[in-house]
Amino acid sequence: MPAEIYLNVAISGLLTGLVYGLMALGLSVIFGVVRVVNFAHGEMMTIAMYLAVALFASFKLDPLLMLLPIAGVLFLLGYAMQNWLITPFINRPEHAQFMLLIAVAIIMVNGLLIVFGPDAQNVQTSYSFDSFAIGPLIIDATKVYAGLAAIVVAAALFAFFKFSLTGKAIRACADNYTGALVVGLDVRRLYALTFGLGAACVGAAGAILVLIIDVTPPLGPAFTLLAFIIVIVGGLGSMPGALLGGVLIGVTEALAGLLFTPSAKSMFAFAILVLVLLFRPEGIMGKRAS
Amino acid sequence: MLKVEDLDVFYGDARALDGVSLDVPEGAIVAIVGANGAGKTSLIRTIAGMHKPARGRIALRGADIAGLPSFKVCNLGIGQVAEGRLVFPTLTVSENLEMGAMLPRARALQKQNMDRVLAMFPVLAERSGQAAGTLSGGEQQMLAIGRCLMGNPELVMFDEPSLGLAPAVVQAVLQTIRDLNRDGLTCVLVEQNVAVSLKLASRAYVLENGRITLSGSGAELLADDRVRKAYLGL
Structure with missing residues (x-):
């Protein structure tokens, strides 16, 4: 195989x-x-x-344009989940929280099955088959837009945490929970905002990803697992680590699909997880517990 | 200003406070003295709204505030400088101070309070861009006091403000509390350094096993045989 193919696939994976x-x-x-x-x-x-x-099937609205409204809807869903469902469980043992969220997940999967059925659905935009040619490289236009949109959303989130007062207050809660209560931060509201922001992230990612892969309800559990692997690989609690972990897993899956078979790609993602746990258990960009 | 009546607090089945009553007059320094585990921090945290009392009344200027969440209590003007300082280690010094001013009562006064705090503790201005976790213990204590003052409190509860600090820094911290009180701040002081806190205080309470066993003016308690034996080693 010519070398460009590897590079093409790697860029697509990135x-x-x-x-x-x-x-x-x-x-x-x-x-x-x-x-x-x-x-x-x-x-x-x-x-x-x-x-x-x-939204695309009914109104021909492009998912990338609908990214913000969809993220907004997921924000509200996340805010509501934290405020009314998870807060009462916050001081309970971890397995109780686990069961609560697994129950929510099962309800979501089956709710989607009832509403949308089990068949794979996708979005065919006018630029679905466009591509950019740079020298010998051919890059899928949809994936370029997808990658750029993901970077923009992530950058907006970083800026929010770095510069806004509310973002700083959320970091303060993460830094020292009791300290946040002592200075009079409304921790319950900030937690709900945080869950909402995390849900908005995954909502934006979903709006983008629908351009790249077909959606079926059982995709949910598979992506919960994938998100978990990425976060562990990148380092729990590290925001740049999550992005880096995502890129690493994306490239690995793409190359594994090329060199072996696409159905083996998860095996390689797990292999990376095992290697990280063996040699750098705190994750690539995680902080070692002191 | 603050009146606590018959306060009971439990952690699970364990009783932390048993019928505690105390009175904090406006403009006073009230000391609370007691051994480790006597319930001093529980008392402060219950007043601050971080624990719900099982029974009893906490009245601020006549209004019952028992059971309110901590952010509401803080917004009524009751601040706290917590034991162990509890600064936000990865936030910068100036971000820590901003966090103190998140209360609705303090937002409009942020600039003015910031100037006041930085004038009081010039070292915080020098280190404003530095992560709070890199400060020395004494500097963190100044940051914790400054952060509390950013909330524009009328009453501040100091929980072991001199714990773990070098003797010279202890003097500076206690002097700061005296100065703040002179400027009109009402103070509740929990101090392991019993002799000093009784000298500062106009009124003092001895807390033992969750109960108030003695109270009086600072001078009275300093002269009391039981206090001298148990807490001053005389």
Whole structure:
């Protein structure tokens, strides 16, 4: 095989990986602040994907233009979940939170099955088959837009946490929970905002990803697992780590599909997880517990 | 200003406070003295809204505030400088101070309070861009006090403000509390350094096993035989 093919596939994997990274960023933000693992993460992404599919089928609205409204809907869903469902469980043992979120995930998968049926659905935009040719490289235009959109959303989130007062207050809660209560931060509201932001991330990722892959309800659990792998590989609680982990897994899956068979791609993602756990258990960009 | 009546607090089945009553007059320094585990921090955190009392009344200027969440209590003007300082280690010094001013009562006064805090603790201005976790213990204590003052409180509860600090820094911190009180701030002081806190205080309470066993003016307690034996080693 000529070398360009490897490069083409790697770039394609990198662009898809950025979207994976955005999805995992949502999980990482929620865990980093609220200390709850969102086991319904992939399922929430499929809800966003079906929203994008429905909006496109009914009104011919491009998923990339619908990215913000869809992220907004998922924000509200996440805010409501944290405020009314998870907050009462926040001081309960972890397995109780686990069962709660697994229950939510099962309800979401089956709700989508009832509404949309089990068949794969997708979105065919006018630019579905466009591509950019740079020298010998041919890059799928859809994936370029997808990767760029993921970078823009992630950058907006980073800026929010770095510069806005509310973003700083959320970081303060993650830094020292009791300290946040002592200075009079409304921790319950900030937690709900954080869960909403994490859900908005995964909503944006879903709106983008629908351009690249077909959606079926069982995709949800698979992507919850993928988001979890990415976050562990990148480093729990590290926001740049989630993006980097997404890119790493995206490129690995793409190359594994080329060199072996596409059905073996998850095996390689797991192999990376095992290697990271063996040699750098805190994740690539995670901080070692002191 | 603040009146606590008959307060009971439990952690699970364990009783932390048993019928505690105390009175904090406006403009006073009230000291609370007691051994480790006597319930001093529980008392402060219950007043601050971080624990719900099982029974009793906490009245601020006559209005019952028991059971309100902490962000509402803070917004009524009750600040806290917590034991162990509890600064936000990855946030910068100036971001830590901003967090203190997130309360609705303090937002409009942020600039003015920031100038006041930086004038009081010039070292915080020097280190404004530095992560709070890199400060020394004494600097973190100044940051914790500054952060609390950013919330524009009328009453501040200091929980072990001198714990783990070098003697010279202890003097500076206690002097700061005296100065703040002179400027009109009402203070509740929990201090392991019993002799000093009784000298500062106009009124003092001894807390033992969750109960108030003695109260009086600072001078009275300093002269009390039981206090001298148990807490001053005389």
